[in-house]
Amino acid sequence: TPSLGRPGEASAAGAITVFAASSLTDAFTKAGAVFEGRVPGADITFNFGSSSTLATQITNGAPADVFASADEPNMQKVVDAELVDGSPSVFAGNHLEIAVAPGNPKRIAALADLARPGIIVILAAPTVPAGRYALESLNKAGVSLSPASQEIDVRAVLNKVALGEADAGIVYVTDVVSAGTRVTGVAIQERYQVIGRYPIAVTRSATKPTLAHAFVDYLLSSDGQQLLAGFGFSRP
Amino acid sequence: MLHAEVGLQLGTLALDATLDAKAGEIVVLLGPNGAGKTTLLRAIAGLTPLARGEVTLDGAVLDDVARGVHVPAERRPIGVVFQEYLLFPHQTVAENVGFGLRARGVDRVHARARALEWLDRFELAAYADARPRSLSGGQAQRVALARALAYTPRLLLLDEPLAALDASARGEVRRDLKRHLASFDGIRVLITHDPLEAIALADRLVILEEGRVVQTGTPSDVTQRPRTRYVADLVGVNLFRGRAKAGLISLESGSTLQSAEELDGDVFALIHPRAVALHRHRPEGSPRNVWRGRTRSLDLQGDRVRVAVDGELAIVAEVTPAAIRDLALAQGGEVWVSVKATEISVYHA
Amino acid sequence: MLHAEVGLQLGTLALDATLDAKAGEIVVLLGPNGAGKTTLLRAIAGLTPLARGEVTLDGAVLDDVARGVHVPAERRPIGVVFQEYLLFPHQTVAENVGFGLRARGVDRVHARARALEWLDRFELAAYADARPRSLSGGQAQRVALARALAYTPRLLLLDEPLAALDASARGEVRRDLKRHLASFDGIRVLITHDPLEAIALADRLVILEEGRVVQTGTPSDVTQRPRTRYVADLVGVNLFRGRAKAGLISLESGSTLQSAEELDGDVFALIHPRAVALHRHRPEGSPRNVWRGRTRSLDLQGDRVRVAVDGELAIVAEVTPAAIRDLALAQGGEVWVSVKATEISVYHA
């Protein structure tokens, strides 16, 4: 059972809006459904978008109860604007993986293979977390390459690989999981890994802070963590 | 040589007309509003497709529906002056006039020079660089005329080219037009509404009514022997149709006219308004045709007055203003009409 | 009562004209192309702003530049028939004619009924539901006329309302127009290019040249005492300007004319073409004015011929076709001209 953290189950009833990073779409949709099932009267609406858009919206007064960001800098903007109730907690991590065409026709086994001539590699732009992490990871591995494109988000990297436009791209494990059979994931060695951290917080302007905290608590609970793991997220 | 047999249907108009014109000839097309004159012109110019018939110009087949021949408008050596002018609003007057030359490959400088000559001739030089929008109606029409004349087509089609010209300019432009038309051996087909103009300009008149040619001939042929009420009105004469037997003409209305001419069968009887005498009382003496009527209208025309009289026979008389005074004629007043038998000319219908 | 004093500059035109018209009066505006007739009409209608002057109609001030008054076009009780028709292309003919009524709040059904009556009167009933695009030029003009007549404005401005009508329809429409115009006490100002028409319709003529009124008066005033070459051409008479002293008129060209009238000072000398005699040889006898010339052109006009003769004095003579034959006249041929002193009418310039 979820720990509601605040006394009085009745106060948990109501509607809250959760602003969450796009990469959490599948996991949070599921988590929301489970949570609603456990807390009678709870109604969660999600507003998925890129973390930076969500941060901008919240700092401009958007009616968010909970904010789940895909990286810490965007959460920090909201914290700096003094819009967070308490302090954010990191509730999930995300590993990197190399996405290749189904069946890995180019036989890519490691980061070093990406530098092979004739292999079209794309990364996320260095301004988005996945792109930054990918560069760090390549650095650690001592691989230097010039990507054919610096995609605006990691989802675009995945789609180009899935459509055969690129031979390989560095994405999150969760992306490979949600892509199903459209791509194959090639693991990156532990020592070259860079892990993305997902912070979550309840906002100051939350209309139902009790319920909001309850949802955050649920995600941090072992049930929540197990559910997230099912979508490829690692424990923080 | 232009030979045009045009059959087509457009809205309510069923056009079925043949038009022939010889080199050097000026043919004037006359007809009431909506008779199909403009449509016939458009068909000859290649702008309105024929349903039946053919058009040949100087031996070249421009249209032949049966054989599927259709030469597009731009490859016909035909110039057209449109009733609505259709000057290009985005070009200057000089560019408009030079357009036909430019289209035929004349370079900009020469085209402009030639255009200016033409504008000069039409006293429009001051407007060379103006936009058509700023021209008066008559100026616009003169530009349209210059534009169609500026290159030398072999057939010129003019749709009321003088209608918007003021009377003083008209005489001059008409003389200019006549002079220019005379200076090349092309064929000219002209629409005008002004019978005086038609008679002054035409070598041959073609009368179109309801899409059909009802009469054709030299101006004097047509004016002396009109064959429809429209032509008679145009010429300003009284025309009656009837059956003649030994000088007595039985009209369709049931009345009779006594003529001096001996011509039997279906005839037209023509009476010039000048030959119609009006009297306050029943006239004595020789006139064979006398009847009573009521004046419908009085029309001053130059120095004469035309009096329309209703009665057994509706007829128009032409008298002097003095006669009006003497007769104390007024609209709706009673009057006696007499026509001498010798003043009625009769010809076969 | 219309009183319009209009001063404005438009392109090359400097308009500075005064126009007055009384209730019940038909004023005809005559002038060469580009004289500013249309512009004057537009100014009165409220479509072209004045730079100076004022317009009042039946005591109501419509424009007064000095006092800053300007009544917008739609609030002037003025109907306009435009030279270019301007029928609304997206409405049917009946809708066009009913437009003025609708704009005045008449409901659709009644507006249509009244429009149909009007179309009937103009023999256009068959086209009630057609689009203006499918009308012939003359039909379009008649619709425009019907549209301006269909509601009853107090002032009607007609810009060449009969120009595109064929001669046969013109007579009838003119009569219709006259009849209708007579049936209400409004003021009518009409532009026409046809001097015959002008004389037939006008109660008063106003002659506009280069933006200025050069003459005004009843048709007979104007035709008998033209004051500019344009009017003289229009009326078809010869006009000369000079200085008279004891019957001898010294013209600007240096020639002289002998007249029977005793009038001294700056004068106009008017000679009717009928009074100009032509001769193959120098004529003997009484005529005081005799000179030699060369025929410039021959113009058939109805049953007479107008002969333009160049020479010491350029003059136009009117003779019969028979005379042409007798004199063996041809273009460019030599001829003697004589005018009797009693045939020259003289009046103050």
Place this chain on the structure above:
Amino acid sequence: MTPERPPLPVIIAAAVAIAFFLIPIAGLIARAPWATAVEELTRPEALAALRVSFVVSVASTILAVFFGVPLAWLYARVAFPGRDVVRALTTLPMILPPVVGGVALLFAFGRAGLIGPVLDGLFGIRLSFTTLAAVLAAFFVSAPFLVLTVEAGLRSMDRRFEEAARTLGAGRWLVFRDVTLPLIGPSLFAGAVLAWARGLGEFGATITFAGNLPGVTQTLPLAVLVALESRPEVALMLSLLLLAISAVVLVALRDRYLRLA
């Protein structure tokens, strides 16, 4: 008029253009998961997005007509000082990347924006994250298309018809309704279609200014984007739905458009 025989270069250019537009659409159709189509498209989220899209695109088109036509009229007819600059500025939303447009709208009408607090204080209107916000976002990016098209129409029409109407006693409004509007019909129609289309496809400004709330501000394009994250086939299906709707509307409206022209 002679029916036109099109010249060859025109045919070739037009054919290349048609092919270029049709092949990608054919590609979309070919790759769509038709087997599960009905099931996917009748899911409540899809239907909700469809409803929101309909409301938003129609409302923003109506706004575009009501505000855009006067604006176009002003630009075409009234030479007020600074007109060219104002016109250029009001044309900019077309060029602004929509996400930036959304940010700009937040700056202006957001709860913490320039006049958002004023609206809230005076009228109690809070825009952000409401359907109205989505409508305004669509209006912001799409209205300039209508304005530009209608202005072009007004500039090329023959104004003498308006003068004729005025002499017949029609006041400004009647002239405008019965003469001007019908005469610029094709342009107004084209402008409205452009604006509607742009509004229907709008996404960047909407997600930023109005958020992505299912049933409230989640339009079809937003639903497509969300689906694209995890289930691209569904996204394709939704896109095809969007296309089908637009195609039907465009073909249906055509009749009316042709009658006007």
Place this chain on the structure above:
Amino acid sequence: MTPERPPLPVIIAAAVAIAFFLIPIAGLIARAPWATAVEELTRPEALAALRVSFVVSVASTILAVFFGVPLAWLYARVAFPGRDVVRALTTLPMILPPVVGGVALLFAFGRAGLIGPVLDGLFGIRLSFTTLAAVLAAFFVSAPFLVLTVEAGLRSMDRRFEEAARTLGAGRWLVFRDVTLPLIGPSLFAGAVLAWARGLGEFGATITFAGNLPGVTQTLPLAVLVALESRPEVALMLSLLLLAISAVVLVALRDRYLRLA
């Protein structure tokens, strides 16, 4: 023509519209980090994005004119069977969410697409991740705007002027160049501006079809998007640059446009 006094409702509607468009832009300007403006805008990436945007938007506008005008002509003038459906289909790229448009382009012209392999095999043309791909993406989303506007212009022009030109000896091409084009000038100009603007602001289809490679396919809107993720102030600055360029172009072109009208 009488100078028009605008009626009050028009003024009010237009003023509301102008305010609605200007306030967000004012908001952008207010929040932009002017202190570092020069430095930010002269960074090589910014300049490269500017260059790519210029090339891509101009090239796609030229393509749009060259292919769009014939297409519009065909639609307005030739009644071929299925015209309405073809027209509706070629109008769809306007409505398609741009990202989906990009996906469709990939399906068609991508390495694994319908005719991408054909182009590669026959001509050695590979589009992906090239500037040409960015041009085609912009063309795909923007050309329909030109087509619709020009078609409206063609439909409302008076065709009798073309007939007059033909009787003066002008063949199809001359008639088209010297009569038709000048007469539809305002519409063509409006259409080209619309297409250019749409192309300049385009990013969804571009990023999907052409990718985001600085100096090659990264246009200003993409640079804005990328910057928005980490340094929103820079994104604002870049957006304002985009706006400034467009504003200057729009005001400058205006002269020519007005002369045509």
